[in-house]
Amino acid sequence: MADTKVYRASTTAPVNIAVVKYWGKRDAKLNLPTNSSLSVTLSQSDLRTLTTASCSSTYTGDDSLLLNGEPSDVSGARTQACFRELRARRAALEAADAALPKLSTFPLKIVSENNFPTAAGLASSAAGFAALVQAIGNLYELPDSPSELSLIARQGSGSACRSLFGGYVAWRMGEKEDGSDSKADLVAPASHWPSMRALILVVSASKKGVSSTSGMQQTVATSGLFQQRISTVVPANMALMEDAIKNRNFPQFAEVTMRDSNSFHATCADTYPPIFYMNDVSKAAIRAVEAINAQAGKTVAAYTFDAGPNCVVYYQEEDAATVLGAFAPLLATAEGWKDGSVVNASVKLDEGIAGTIKEGVSRVIMTGVGEGPLKTDEFLVAEDGTPVKR
């Protein structure tokens, strides 16, 4: 009797925000970076991708992906690389055990959804590729560790490899030409330093900037300062950051986070033509964090910016009153502000800074460090193989 079953597996995967930034590829095809990087995985209660991978001999046509309700192209080299690698691993299992169904030969039907709006301007590709790889890994019942799966996710989107773990995650750049040592590695689980919180200030950008994929390669090609970043600055920051995390040393964590963000954006500004991701609102957020630390008399907050104007402010739970208290007068009515989060407005921001932030921040996301991908019984593909209507 033919196997007509629809095989399914679901996972969620988190967003991560780097504190030592990935910027630059030494091999664009394999997504091999010019430097190691390190990130904090954010809680999936607030930000996650849910992906169901399914396959069946009854499916016809090519592999497909439905993303946030819209068909998404999977013919790109990056997605194809993930499918190919995952199928090869499944095929090896099937070759070793004839009793296994030949899932590697079936078309894949994948359905994926984010729980946050694309309008938030958050890089969703990391969570997206991590969920894609983990879901198929689950579907294929691969024995691979998260670190091994991260090798595959990396080929989809570089920073996706870090979303295979929760907590504090390093992406080791590796040295090998085939990229087999360029993968994610757990520095510390979320439970090691569970008090880490993140306030994301979503800044309205008037226009989409340069994509990170093309931007980073322009930086590699044209910035006269970039070599110094990858050869000296980042290795030092990686060592300091791992040390800070191991010792739960927030001031050190914060300083390295801020310096590395500055260094990354400096190499963008040194790109020719220059790339500017931060705008005047972003800079007001930097000044706000500086004012909070100055008025608190100690370092209680750190800013970092990815390839866009949004500011991510890291702080510890015990300093929530101080940090959130400074922003509450401006942002308590903004979308996403969690009521009753605070309030102790002991820190007073300069009027110009406050006005710029109030006017320029369209919503906030209040979250914290969280876990890695979680297997779930929530399916976006029904038992008959059709997408679940939601």
Add this chain to the structure above:
Amino acid sequence: MADTKVYRASTTAPVNIAVVKYWGKRDAKLNLPTNSSLSVTLSQSDLRTLTTASCSSTYTGDDSLLLNGEPSDVSGARTQACFRELRARRAALEAADAALPKLSTFPLKIVSENNFPTAAGLASSAAGFAALVQAIGNLYELPDSPSELSLIARQGSGSACRSLFGGYVAWRMGEKEDGSDSKADLVAPASHWPSMRALILVVSASKKGVSSTSGMQQTVATSGLFQQRISTVVPANMALMEDAIKNRNFPQFAEVTMRDSNSFHATCADTYPPIFYMNDVSKAAIRAVEAINAQAGKTVAAYTFDAGPNCVVYYQEEDAATVLGAFAPLLATAEGWKDGSVVNASVKLDEGIAGTIKEGVSRVIMTGVGEGPLKTDEFLVAEDGTPVKR
């Protein structure tokens, strides 16, 4: 009979805008830079300081300076260093020729005026110290060359040394500990490449930023990328820039100008805490210059920014219609726009960029390459030693 004469000498001195930037001191006391730099001297018809130096045995009290009608402190180490050095040279002349009046022993009374408003946010210290040193040099009838006088002006304000020459001027960083080889040097006179024009977009800054004196030392102390700039980037830019000037190669001049400005501001952004001189209006000006070059199909304009948000656009006279034509629809009614300068609005700027510039540029200065200090018979001190009322 006692010598009761009031000795006077007047000079004007120009502003200069660097195309390879000075940023960082290796010796703060002597104003010795971490790298060489190169500037274009701007026409004194538009921007100049007029300074009269006078001295007399009848003057009582300390040396004094009246700047734009206000008494100005001359007790600072930098001004004192200039006075001391100039007096020492005069004293040497007097020692060699007993017939010379002993001007070196008389108090100095100096009166100085800029022909541009301080509100323009242009660094006036370069023109100011160049005029001060040249005026006293004239008063003392020193035989020193402009390059030798530049050694003294450098101690007043680093970039002032470049305002001792017209045209295209290098400040060679030198190697000696005493700074005796850190001085200005003529790369080419204005007559070599007289068609160089500058459009200065004066951008309203909401607040005074970090001063260049303290900012550059913060960069030296904290930027992880700075070493690469001074050891590699600037030496390469200096060589390319001198070559561009010698060959009147505008595209090369423009590219190095823009890249060096980007590199300088990148090291500011990499300073901890970061220094941002450019704002969203400055960035719109960068995008405008990029659009002008793209639409012209060749490089006809270059942007550069000093330690502030103002954009200086260099272009050649023959491209005035293209370059000014792009800005005319936005700025023809701005203060300082010279009527009938243009118009060929063949370049059309993006609406967002145009709107940001129109709203954020408060005035313009339209000028070009010009001559060095000029001796003048216009005196700001009367024959009786009193300041001239104007």
